[in-house]
Amino acid sequence: MPSVNPPRGMRDLLPADKARRERVLATIRERYRAHGFDEIETPVMEDYVRLHAGIGGDNEKLSFSVLKRGLDAEAIAAAADDPARLADLGLRYDLTVPLARFYASHRAELPTVFRSIQIAPVWRAERPQKGRYRQFVQCDIDIIGDPSARAEAELLAATLDAVDALGLEGAVVRINDRRLLDWMLGHFGFSADERPGVLITIDKLDKIGVDGVVAELRERGVTPTAVDAFDAFLHRPQTLELRAFGEGSIRKALPEDAPDDVVADLVALGDAVGRARGIPAPYFTLPVQFDPFLVRGMGYYTGTIFELAHPSVDYSLGGGGRYDGMIGRFLGQDVPAVGFSIGFERIVDLLDAEADAAAEAIVLVHDRDLPPADLVSLKAALVAQGTRVRLEQRTKNLKALLERAAADGYTSFATVTAGQTAADLEVKPLS
Numbered sequence: 001m002p003s004v005n006p007p008r009g010m011r012d013l014l015p016a017d018k019a020r021r022e023r024v025l026a027t028i029r030e031r032y033r034a035h036g037f038d039e040i041e042t043p044v045m046e047d048y049v050r051l052h053a054g055i056g057g058d059n060e061k062l063s064f065s066v067l068k069r070g071l072d073a074e075a076i077a078a079a080a081d082d083p084a085r086l087a088d089l090g091l092r093y094d095l096t097v098p099l100a101r102f103y104a105s106h107r108a109e110l111p112t113v114f115r116s117i118q119i120a121p122v123w124r125a126e127r128p129q130k131g132r133y134r135q136f137v138q139c140d141i142d143i144i145g146d147p148s149a150r151a152e153a154e155l156l157a158a159t160l161d162a163v164d165a166l167g168l169e170g171a172v173v174r175i176n177d178r179r180l181l182d183w184m185l186g187h188f189g190f191s192a193d194e195r196p197g198v199l200i201t202i203d204k205l206d207k208i209g210v211d212g213v214v215a216e217l218r219e220r221g222v223t224p225t226a227v228d229a230f231d232a233f234l235h236r237p238q239t240l241e242l243r244a245f246g247e248g249s250i251r252k253a254l255p256e257d258a259p260d261d262v263v264a265d266l267v268a269l270g271d272a273v274g275r276a277r278g279i280p281a282p283y284f285t286l287p288v289q290f291d292p293f294l295v296r297g298m299g300y301y302t303g304t305i306f307e308l309a310h311p312s313v314d315y316s317l318g319g320g321g322r323y324d325g326m327i328g329r330f331l332g333q334d335v336p337a338v339g340f341s342i343g344f345e346r347i348v349d350l351l352d353a354e355a356d357a358a359a360e361a362i363v364l365v366h367d368r369d370l371p372p373a374d375l376v377s378l379k380a381a382l383v384a385q386g387t388r389v390r391l392e393q394r395t396k397n398l399k400a401l402l403e404r405a406a407a408d409g410y411t412s413f414a415t416v417t418a419g420q421t422a423a424d425l426e427v428k429p430l431s
Contacts (some may be wrong), residue, residue, distance in 0.1 A: 009126060009134030016408045021137075024348050025119060028139050028162050032117045035158035037141050039117040042098040044091060048083075051090045055300045055326055056097055062124040064091040091123040095140045096300075096323065096339060103144050103337075104330035113145040115154075119344075133345060140320075142339035144327065149265050152304050152322070153272035155340045159308065159318070160277065160287060162342065166351060171317065172287045174307045175269070176294035178321070179262050180254065184292065187255050188233070189226035198222060203295040206314070210234045245270040245286050253292045266290065269304070300326045306340060310350060317350070318342040361388035362427060363405045363413040368393055370418060381422045406430040 006012050013021065029039070051063050065087035076086065092098050095118040103114065118140040126132050141158055143151040156173060163171050181202075185195045201216045208216070214234070217227045233255060247267045251258060274283040296305040296319060305321035320340035328334040362382065366375055379389045390410060395401050402413055414425040 007134070009128035009132075011133065011135075019409050021344075021348055024166060024351065025137075025139070025344070027165050028342065028344075029117065029119065031162040031165050032139075032141055032158055035115075035141075035154065035161065037115040037117045037158065039119070040099075040102060041120065042092070042095070042102050042118070044121070044123075045089045046092055046098055046101065048087045048090050050101060051093065051097065052084070053329065055329065056093060058297060059093040059124060062126060063093050064123050064125055066090055093124050094122055095120060095138050095341070096142070096326070099140070099142055099144075099339070100327045100337070101330055103327055103335070107331070111145075113143065113151075116140075116142050116144070118142075137344040139318075139342040139344050140339055142337060144335060144337045146338075147324070147336035149268045149272070149304075151336070151338045152269050152306075153276065155320070155338060156269070156273050156288065156306070157276040159340050159342065160273070163308070166347065168310065168347065168350060170312070171308060171310045172289050174289050174291040174294050174309055175266065175304065176291050177262050177266060177304050178296075178301050179303060180258065180292065181295065183259055183262075184255060185226075187257075188229040189223050190230075191223060194220075194222045194226075199295050200297075202293055203297060205293050245274075245283055245288050245290060246281075250290050253290055265304070296321055304338065308342065312350065313346070315346070316343070317346050360386070360412070361390075361410040363390050363392050363402070363410050363430075364416050364425075365392050365394050365398070365401070365413055366416040370416065374418060374420075375416065378416065378420065378422060385422070402430055 033039070045066060048065060052060050054060070056063075065083060066089040067086060068088050071086070080086075099116060099118060103110065119137065121135055121137050123135050126134050128134060141155060143154060160171075160173065181199065182195065185198055186192075190198050197220055198217065201213055201220065204216070205213050210231075214227060214231045217230070218224070238252075247263060250263055250266055254263075270283060270286060270288060271281075273288055274281065274286050277286070279286055291307075294305060294307060296307065300323040301321040302324045303322035306319055307316040308318040310317055318341050320338070322336070322338040324334055324336045327337055364375070364379065364382075375391055379391060382389045388410070390405065390408075392401055392405065394415075405413065410430055412427050412429050414427045416425070
């Protein structure tokens, strides 16, 4: 007999779980739309060559491919060593690559500066584990066509607003810039061809620590004097006092003579977010932090990068950044673009279930012999008042029936007898 379980890394959702997820998604959508973003939809599949064009980083290796139609056993055997000959389509592994294709296709129909929402499932051939699935929902907002720091400020303001509306207290956005990372590695003495591999190691700083990163860099065989300079910088004396997100704190976290224009962009971003949230300078309570070693693994980032973090977990809850070069691969000319993706699966697991109460919902418990017309008309009257209603035939174990209803989000119940109206019901709370 085949298994009745879903595929590994994928899940069935019971009614209460599904309802809760939809309420969270509705909150995110509402806040994003309030900030002027418009929702679009793209197909779940894209062309194989687009998904493997070298712009998706390691996610390209995790793409689910779709076998070409009409291949016989001989053709499959002949192409076994070349996946591109076996597949012509693949399930999307993120929403950014489809957005770039969408914009290139519909540019003439869109505003000069396009603010998009995409909320949809994506698929990756991950090794399933806690918080990591093979099918999961991403909540993306992107701004295409605006090269200024205003776009990043809009994204951060909208994202933090959504996080606030969800009641997720204590979340912060870590910020860096890929231009600063590249400058810093050059400052230490790493050659241009060494830097991609060096960034892969630096990205492990939170997991293996300073000494682990330095040891791995030495094992990589990169320029020894550059590793020495990097090691010395990581071990420099630092003060621990609270500092605002401003020019002083940013420069303090970097080697001397950091590029003025990039630092100025970050300072302006912090100022804009602070003012949007009504926080007075010097922004000591601003929920953004400068992190000079934030990397973000995606190869398409060209400027500012972000990660959403929460003190209760050691992994990010979302992230994004500027990817000015991606759309140019489809259009033949560069178009500025920046985006932020909330990791919905991780966010929803952190939210307080008590803050997730549904609207008034009632279970009507009735005997088997009650006329269907009486039940349906009574139900319709309550629904017309804005109440969610479920009809349940009385069982011997009424307690179990009501416990199940409460688990499904119902808040009250009433026992129905013949001839009752909505006004006659004796409604009791389920809790």
